[in-house]
Amino acid sequence: MSLKLQKSDRVPFWTPRQPKVGKFLRYFDGVDRDPPTLFQPLDIRGMTISNRIGTSPMCTYSSEHFEANKYHLVHYGSISSSGPGLVIVESSAIDPLGASSPNDLGIYTETQAATHKENIVDWAHVHNIKIGVQLGHAGRKASLAAPLNGQLGVYVPKEEGGWPDDIMAPSAVPFDDSGVTPKELTIDQTRKIIKQYGISAKLAVEKAGYDFVEIHAGYGYLPCQFYTKTANKRKDRYGGSFENRTRFLLETIDEVRSSISNEVPIFVRLCADENVEDPEGWKMSDTLRLLPSLVEHGVDVIDVCSGGLNYKEYGWDHPNFLPPKEIAKQIKEHSDGKILVASTGGSQDGAIANSFLNSGSMDILLIGRIYLKNSGIVWQFADDLGIHLEQAKQKAWIFDAEGYLKK
Ligand SMILES: Cc1cc2nc3c(=O)[nH]c(=O)nc-3n(C[C@H](O)[C@H](O)[C@H](O)COP(=O)(O)O)c2cc1C
Structure with a gap:
């Protein structure tokens, strides 16, 4: 056997070739049996993930000119080399007016897509991890301050790089009582935004090299502003009836589908419930009514969340939450096995995380905040369940070497 390490061909610089990080190897006790469900592979439209843990999209507010940089290489590098089955990269604006803050990532130019490839995607592929990007348009929640200094929900004025006079939404209904009222999108502007989702999806797949895309229709982003009556007061084909209000999302899905190869999975993050008592609010029953259309339009994974759409929403302590x-x-x-479901669960214990999948609650467990605290969470879940996984070579060898720190 050669003593020379094999070079990875995924990046231009020297780094060792890696196995499929996060793949099940064996139980600690050496008895041959199926891996726990959490660590079984899953096929999504022909894309196979090595385990059923995903990183939930989380804005890092660390971009200038909406481009990825070395911060993203370090941040997503530590996540993607730690072995989740898939990573969903934070909401990346499909249009400059749709960025939630001046420090968001964007994915509407070739230059931006190239920075995603160099600083995010290639490193995930070194570790044979599947990675996708969330395509976002914040609508009336655009131009907010990056909250890194604790300023939540504050609109950035023009002098400081914001665009409060150009915020667009289905109707001129403000998100909150900040005094910033969005402009109502014309039909032409609406169609242009739908086209832009397709352009960004194509850039994401063909230029950045992402394995899948996720349409951000959760947490009050533009597609939810169209589908809820509380934000959509239009009288045209994008407002009024249930069919009209959901048209924007369904046309966006079709545009994305027709802009990328048929083999590339599409995820949709959906705000399943607006969490308001207002009868006009979007409810779980509306989500279940929309479900067959999502299946029919070729969505592969529904990634569920709730809230973020109405500043009057109730919290987790409300009986209806x-x-x-x-x-x-x-x-x-309700989906009869026709669509895969991803959800956060908040567990910090592998056995509990595994039980979410065994009880049929979800197909993919997404992890958000815990990942920020503990980028070794996948390895920890494997330890909790008594199994060895493939790990990045630089970390694995000391645990594998006979006579060393064997678990
Ligand atoms: C810092 C931070 C940034 C987030 N950014 C996004 C985002 O870009 N897109 C999105 O859909 N959700 C975003 N979320 C929500 C998370 O993806 C996730 O749904 C939420 O944190 C609940 O999961 P958890 O309990 O595992 O953290 C963000 C959450 C946090 C904490």
Whole structure:
């Protein structure tokens, strides 16, 4: 056997060739049996993920000119080399006016897509991880301050790089009482935005090299502003009836589908419930009504969340509040196995995380904030369940070497 390490051909610089990081190897006790569900591979439209843990999209507010940089290489590098089955990269604006803050990532130019490839995608592929990007347009929630200094929900004035006078939404209904009222999109502007989702999806797949895309229709982003009556007061083909209000999302899905190869999976993050008592609010029953259309339009994975759409929303302590894993369970029950469901669950223990999948609550467990605290969470889940996984070579060898720190 050669003593020379093999070079990875995924990046221009020297780094060792890696196995499929996060793939099940064996139980600690050496007895041959199936891996726990959490660590079984899953096929999504021909894309196979090595385990059923995904990183939930989380804005890092660390871009200048909406481009990825070395921060993203370090941040997503530590996540993607730690072995989740898939990574969903933070909301990346499909249009400069649709960025939630001046420090968001964007994916509407070739230059931006090239920075995603160099600083995010290639490193995930060194570790044989599947990675996708969330395509975002924040609509009336655009031009907010990056909250890194604790300023939540503050619109950035023009002098400081914001665009409060150019914020667009289905109707001129403000998100909150900040005094910033969005401009109502014309039909032509609406169609242009739908086209832009397709352009960004194509850039994401063909230029940046992402394995899948996710349409951000959760947390009050533009597609939800169209589908809820509380934000959409239009009288044209994009407002009024249920069919008209959901048209924007369905046309966006079709545009994305026709802009990328048929083999590339499409995820949709959906705000399943607006969490308001207002009868005009989007409800779980509306989500279940929309479900067959999402299946029909070729969505592969529904990634569920709730809230973020109405500043009058109730919290988790309200009797009507549905936790994401309960939403996911209801969607799975109604979908008859025709669509995969991803959801956050908040577990910090591998056995509990595994039980979410065994109980049929979801197909993919997404991890958000815990990943920020503990980028070794996948390895920890494997330890909790008594199994060895493939790990990045630089970390694995000391645990594998006979006579060394064997688990
Ligand atoms: C810092 C931060 C940034 C986030 N950014 C996004 C985002 O870009 N897109 C999105 O859909 N959700 C975003 N979320 C929501 C998370 O993806 C996730 O749904 C939420 O944190 C709940 O999961 P958790 O309990 O595992 O953290 C963000 C959450 C956090 C904490």
